[in-house]
Amino acid sequence: MNLAVKYRPKTFKDVVNQKHAVITLQNALATLSIASAYMFTGPRGIGKTTLARIFAKGLNCEKGVTPDPCGVCENCKEIEESRNVDVLEIDGASNRGIDQIRELRENVRFIPLKGRYKVIIIDEVHMLTQEAFNALLKTLEEPPKNVVFIFATTEPNRVPDTVKSRTLRFDLKPLEKPFIVERLKKIAELENINYESEEVLELIAEASTGGMRDAISLLEQASIYSQGTITIEKIKELTGLLPTEIYQEILQSIIDKNPKKILEIVEQVVAQGYSFEDFQKGFVKAAESLLKAFYGIEHNAFSPIASKFNEYQILFLLRVLKDMELDTKSATNPKIFVDFHLLRLTKIQSELELIGNINYIDTNFVSPVATPKVTTEPSYAEVEAVIQNSNSIKEEKNELIKYAIEKLKLREVSDGSI
Ligand SMILES: [Zn+2]
Structure with missing residues (x-):
């Protein structure tokens, strides 16, 4: 039994979250203002061909052209099961050549056999060759009466503008x-x-x-x-998501400042055949849970470990995950970057201390008349500012050093020593 087929929408009212498209298509059916070509765009599996089939039912239902196809007449049932003679479903990926489109053009010259309209649904239409598109365009320029084309595509930018401009386009949204x-x-x-x-x-x-x-x-x-x-x-x-324990162990190793353990865990992840992409996706999700647990938004598997983190450490963790994602994206050997960034996490305290020192210099030496104030920990906003001002740890450190030098110079100027 295929549940995805069993539970796919059969009528317009089953289609959720695509109000705009549904209302417009139903109005078209109600007022008999049918365009000769439509294009449904959007990511895979969100119901583009399903909506096309429902529209085809609305055109060919035995009740007459209707915004509410009955779903039980022979035409409706046949369309639902993709076996109606007047509704052709073509997979653009496997019928992408000029010959198939020529054949199609021959076919649309004949009047519909059972229904009122011949409906041609071309899925993944962007896969057609240039010649095939040119042939298709000729038909779209002089559309035969009672023929409706419905193109579905995940990549509308690969469909020539000349074709696109002759369609009524609906961008379907991913479901929330x-x-x-x-x-x-x-x-x-x-x-x-x-x-x-x-x-x-x-x-x-x-x-x-x-x-x-x-x-x-x-x-x-x-x-x-x-x-x-x-x-x-x-x-x-x-x-392909990794078990929660892996992330719990990594987080514990960060707290323990145990780089060796972290490297061992990464080896283990590789040995078990997980991809780094899945590993990182899972880590981002784990960090999200950690964050929620830390602020008491929810109680989850990361609540015990969250109590061992402080706000700065969590902030750094998120930052490091972002760096890791950027660095591994185009890397030929992503593992080295995964190792590197995870090891950074065991050094969180030193990075924080560096910022703390700068802060100390800043507060104490900018102006000799200012009351010296000793700060041992940077404020949340300061850490955030440093993080936002740089794109990588290297830049971060360079900036901090430059900043420190500037501050020291200022101090010398105000001391009159330069
Ligand atoms: Zn019907």
Whole structure:
């Protein structure tokens, strides 16, 4: 059983989060102002071809052209199952050549057999070759009566402007996480799928990055894989997310200032076949949980370790994760950067002390008349300012040193020693 197909929207009112497109398409059907070509854009799995099929039902439902297709007549059912003679679904990736488009042009010359309109849905239309687009353009320039083209694409920028300008375009939005979680909850209930906690559904929603189809498929896959209750760890195994303990151990090693342990953990991550991309994604998520636990926003798996961190350390952790992401992105050997940045984390205190010293110089020596004030720790805002002013630790340190020199010079000037 394919749950993603079973639970995909069948009518306009099942389509959530795409109000703009739904209302406009329904109005077009209600007023019979049908364009000859439409283009639906947006990331994979958010319902572009599903919406195209619903629109096709609205055009060819046995009730007549309608904003509310019945869903039960022969035409509606056939369109739903992709087997209606008048509604052609073409995969642009595997039919990208000029010959296929020529064939299509022949085909649209004939009148619809069962419905009122011939509907040509071309998925991933950006995959067509230049010649194929040129051939298609000729048809779009003189659209045959009662033919409606619907193009779906994840990459509208790869569709020639000449084609785009002849379509009515709808940019579909990725679904927001709460929408997906709610829908998964409903489906799990209907299908008797048990899960450990709502976090399972949240992880699924996150892994599917706004696509309902992927989310439902993952839920189904996880349910088969788990053979019983779906646990958080099972989802992590399925999605390539690393176990929480790995991050807990790294955070503990930061507190213990134990670089050796950190390097060992990284070796272990590599040995277990995880990608650095997944490792970092998981780390960002762990840092988010740590932050929430630290400020008492929620109680989670990182709450015990969060109590060992201070505000500056957490701030540095976030900063270092960002640096790590930038450095590993295009690196041929990302591991060395992962090692480097994680080791930096064991040196947090020294970086903070450096800033503290600068702060001390600043406060005590800028003006000889000012009352000397000893500060041992920089303020939150000062740390943040230093962080924002530089793009990498190297720049950070250079700037601090330059800054210190400037301050010392000022001191000498005011002392009259220069
Ligand atoms: Zn119908």
